[in-house]
Amino acid sequence: MKPIRLPCYCGSLRQASRVVTQLYDQMLKPSGVKITQFSILKLLAACPDLTTGGMADALAMDSTTLTRTLKILQENRWIEAATGTDRRQRCWRITADGLQRLQHAEPLWEGAQKEFTRLADDVDLDSLTRSVFLLVQKVGG
Amino acid sequence: MKPIRLPCYCGSLRQASRVVTQLYDQMLKPSGVKITQFSILKLLAACPDLTTGGMADALAMDSTTLTRTLKILQENRWIEAATGTDRRQRCWRITADGLQRLQHAEPLWEGAQKEFTRLADDVDLDSLTRSVFLLVQKVGG
DNA sequence: CCACTATACATGCATATACATATATCACCA
DNA sequence: TGGTGATATATGTATATGCATGTATAGTGG
Numbered sequence: 289m290k291p292i293r294l295p296c297y298c299g300s301l302r303q304a305s306r307v308v309t310q311l312y313d314q315m316l317k318p319s320g321v322k323i324t325q326f327s328i329l330k331l332l333a334a335c336p337d338l339t340t341g342g343m344a345d346a347l348a349m350d351s352t353t354l355t356r357t358l359k360i361l362q363e364n365r366w367i368e369a370a371t372g373t374d375r376r377q378r379c380w381r382i383t384a385d386g387l388q389r390l391q392h393a394e395p396l397w398e399g400a401q402k403e404f405t406r407l408a409d410d411v412d413l414d415s416l417t418r419s420v421f422l423l424v425q426k427v428g429g
Numbered sequence: 430m431k432p433i434r435l436p437c438y439c440g441s442l443r444q445a446s447r448v449v450t451q452l453y454d455q456m457l458k459p460s461g462v463k464i465t466q467f468s469i470l471k472l473l474a475a476c477p478d479l480t481t482g483g484m485a486d487a488l489a490m491d492s493t494t495l496t497r498t499l500k501i502l503q504e505n506r507w508i509e510a511a512t513g514t515d516r517r518q519r520c521w522r523i524t525a526d527g528l529q530r531l532q533h534a535e536p537l538w539e540g541a542q543k544e545f546t547r548l549a550d551d552v553d554l555d556s557l558t559r560s561v562f563l564l565v566q567k568v569g570g
Numbered sequence: 571c572c573a574c575t576a577t578a579c580a581t582g583c584a585t586a587t588a589c590a591t592a593t594a595t596c597a598c599c600a
Numbered sequence: 601t602g603g604t605g606a607t608a609t610a611t612g613t614a615t616a617t618g619c620a621t622g623t624a625t626a627g628t629g630g
Contacts, residue, residue, distance in 0.1 A: 290486060290487075290566070291486060291487060291488070291489040291562075291565050291566060291569060292472075292487045292488075293558075293562045294468065294488075295542075296453075296464070296467075296468065296538070296542070297449065297542060297545050297546075297554070297558065298449045298450055298452070298453040298464050298541070298545070299464065299468045299488075300558055300561050300562060300565075301442070301445055301446045301449050301450075301561060302446055302450065302464070302465070302616095303488065303489040303561075303562075303565045303569075304442055304446075304561045304562075304564045304565050304568075305442045305443055305445075305446035306489055306490065306491075306569075306617075306618090307489055307564065307565055307568045307569035307570075308438065308439045308442050308564060308568055309439055309442075309443065309617085309618090310491075310569075310617095310618075311439070311568055312437075312439040313618085313619095314619095317619095322585070322586090323437070323439050323440065323443070324443070324585080324586065325585090326437075327435065327437065327440045331433075339608080339609095340608075340609060340610095341607090341608060341609080345431060345432060346431075346432060346433045347432070347433075347435075347440075347444065348432040348444040348447055348448055349444075349447065349586095349587085349588095350447075350451075350587070350588050350589085351608080351609070351610095352587085352588060352589080352590095352609085352610075352611085353586065353587050353588060355609065355610060355611090356585085356586075356587085356610095357585080357586070357587095359610095360584090360585075374595075374596070374607090374608080375594080375595060375596085375608095376594065376595045376596070376607070376608040376609065377595095377608060377609080378608085378609070397437070400439070401436075401437070401438060404438050404439070404568065405438075407567045407568050408563065408564055408567055408568065410563065410567075411560045411563050411564060411567075412556075412560065413438070415553075415556065415560070416557065416560045416561075417434075417438065417441055419552045419553065419556070419557045419560075420441050420442060420444075420445045420557075421432075421434045421441060421444075421445075422549065422551065422552050423445045423448065423449060423549055423552060424432050424441075424444045424445050424448055425431070425432060426548045426549055426551075426552075427445075427448045427449055427452055427545065427548050427549065428432060428444075428447075428448035428451075429448075443586095447587075447588090450587085450588090451587095451588075454588085454589095455589095458589095463615070463616090465615080465616065466615090480578080480579095481578075481579060481580095482577090482578060482579080490616095490617085490618095491617070491618050491619085492578080492579070492580095493579085493580075493581085493617085493618060493619080493620095494616065494617050494618060496579065496580060496581090497580095497615085497616075497617085498615080498616075500580095501614095501615075515577090515578080515625075515626070516578095516624085516625060516626085517577070517578040517579065517624065517625050517626070518578060518579080518625095519578085519579070571630100572629100572630085573628100573629090573630085574627100574628080574629085574630105575626100575627085575628080575629100576625100576626080576627075576628095577624100577625080577626070577627090578623100578624085578625080578626095579622100579623085579624085579625100580621100580622080580623075580624100581620100581621080581622070581623095582619105582620085582621080582622095583618105583619090583620090583621105584617100584618095584619090585616100585617080585618090586615100586616070586617070586618105587614100587615080587616070587617090588613105588614090588615090588616105589612105589613090589614090590611100590612085590613090591610100591611080591612080591613105592609100592610080592611070592612095593608100593609085593610075593611095594607100594608085594609085594610095595606100595607080595608080595609100596605105596606080596607070596608095597604100597605090597606075597607095598603100598604085598605085598606095599602100599603090599604085599605105600601100600602090600603090600604105
């Protein structure tokens with residue numbers, strides 16, 4: 289049987305999120321990072337010393353979800369935490385190991401982006417990403 | 430900080446999936462069903478005797494994921510399984526309890542749909558859902 | 571009927587998700 | 601300065617997700 293088009297906006301987005309995540313995770317597999325972890329590493333490489341809450345806002349993730357994922361990355365020694373002036377905060381940085389891992393994953397991610405655009409060649413991706421980001425801004429928070 | 434627009438198609442979809450799921454789950458909360466469970470109950474109410482694999486295809490879910498969720502619904506006595514002529518298959522039906530639960534959730538889901546369209550009033554939702562379903566068809570499988 | 575392969579579902583493991591709640595720290599004010 | 605409410609993060613619990621693998625049954629060629 290084929291996938292059905294659900295009337296539910298949420299269900300439709302979840303369907304798409306699942307199949308697209310599977311594509312990306314499969315293509316990232318040789319690097320040993322999953323797409324969620326890749327997003328975090330990439331963000332930290334660009335913005336060092338982001339806090340847990342800052343990252344949660346940027347990625348539209350619940351901070352309790354992010355806490356668990358950061359713990360995994362920390363155990364892998366891909367990121368490390370420092371305490372800021374506000375001692376409640378944890379300021380995160382990517383480590384040398386994490387950067388190496390990210391650099392290994394980067395071309396695989398680009399391959400996934402390319403494969404995604406190939407598979408979705410009859411979709412207006414500019415319009416789609418604009419709409420999707422609007423949803424994140426308007427529905428989130 | 431505000432959410433950032435990610436260059437990653439997958440990350441963007443996951444951001445949207447998260448915030449929209451939170452909206453729907455919050456509005457469904459009085460019914461005691463989550464949006465994933467709601468989708469399954471609604472599908473089974475419309476299509477009795479669907480198998481695990483048939484549902485997985487329809488919902489674009491991995492069948493091993495679906496197995497766990499079906500188990501929860503079965504333990505709640507909202508659905509029940511029968512064995513078909515092919516004794517490997519499990520044919521699922523919604524129970525009277527499940528139907529009642531679904532009917533309780535239905536108006537809450539409609540409220541979530543309405544609230545979603547209100548929040549996303551400057552998004553072309555027809556175009557968005559068309560694109561999103563195309564992704565499910567083209568990227569999935 | 572008997573291997574052999576394919577299919578349907580389940581299980582082990584790891585990660586992702588978030589609500590309710592707990593804890594530590596900060597900011598402010600009396 | 602000490603109390604009080606707010607904020608940043610962590611933890612308990614439950615569900616969601618999917619890959620690798622296992623098990624039972626079906627189908628097929630001899």
